[in-house]
Amino acid sequence: MQVILCMATTVNGYIAKENNETPWSDVVWDSYYKIAKQFKAIILGRRTYEIMKGVNEFEKIGSPFTVVVSKEDFAHDSNFAIAKSPREALKMLKEKNFTKALVAGGGMLNSSFMKEKLIDEMYLDVEPLVFGKGIKLFSDNNFDAKLELVETKRLSKNTIQLHYKVLK
Numbered sequence: 001m002q003v004i005l006c007m008a009t010t011v012n013g014y015i016a017k018e019n020n021e022t023p024w025s026d027v028v029w030d031s032y033y034k035i036a037k038q039f040k041a042i043i044l045g046r047r048t049y050e051i052m053k054g055v056n057e058f059e060k061i062g063s064p065f066t067v068v069v070s071k072e073d074f075a076h077d078s079n080f081a082i083a084k085s086p087r088e089a090l091k092m093l094k095e096k097n098f099t100k101a102l103v104a105g106g107g108m109l110n111s112s113f114m115k116e117k118l119i120d121e122m123y124l125d126v127e128p129l130v131f132g133k134g135i136k137l138f139s140d141n142n143f144d145a146k147l148e149l150v151e152t153k154r155l156s157k158n159t160i161q162l163h164y165k166v167l168k
């Protein structure tokens with residue numbers, strides 16, 4: 001199973017403001033939709049899932065099979081599952097014969113996947129922004145990681161995409 005993380009971030013590593021606002025440029029939203037559409041399965045933290053559901057984001061990314069990681073149980077349809085942990089999320093997807101999955105935030109989910117060394121590659125779209133406070137790309141957790149730069153892409157005059165492999 002290939003597991004890819006994709007995030008838009010400020011220069012100082014925030015993926016949203018404290019109030020969950022994500023003021024990304026059109027080019028970054030387009031980049032996210034383009035990458036997400038390449039995946040038939042997506043994994044989300046419960047908070048991110050609720051935000052995406054509230055703004056009908058799933059159709060824009062091709063309605064992938066969605067696994068929400070949460071300790072809670074809640075109502076869902078057939079294109080959806082709840083997993084109690086990152087490992088359980090991947091096990092569910094393997095059992096359904098998915099070969100790749102997109103990990104799409106937020107900061108808490110990202111850091112629990114990284115802590116367990118479950119991410120293979122990451123795409124970071126870096127906006128020319130600094131937030132003083134907000135949601136971190138990886139919320140506080142006890143892990144370190146080393147990466148290898150695969151590619152850099154200039155998405156616009158102001159925005160770059162960093163593609164990394166996670167060394168294990």
Ligand SMILES: NC(=O)c1ccc[n+]([C@@H]2O[C@H](COP(=O)([O-])OP(=O)(O)OC[C@H]3O[C@@H](n4cnc5c(N)ncnc54)[C@H](OP(=O)(O)O)[C@@H]3O)[C@@H](O)[C@H]2O)c1
Binds near residue numbers: 006047086104107112
């Ligand atoms: N910039 C971007 O590209 C981007 C992308 C996605 C999201 N975001 C932003 O990120 C923010 C949300 O991030 P967040 O860190 O606050 O929340 P989150 O990671 O989306 O969700 C946190 C919740 O997910 C569940 N969870 C996460 N890791 C778990 C684990 N290891 N085991 C069990 N449950 C786990 C827990 O749910 P329960 O409490 O239900 O147990 C936890 O409270 C929003 O502001 C959103 O807009 C930005």
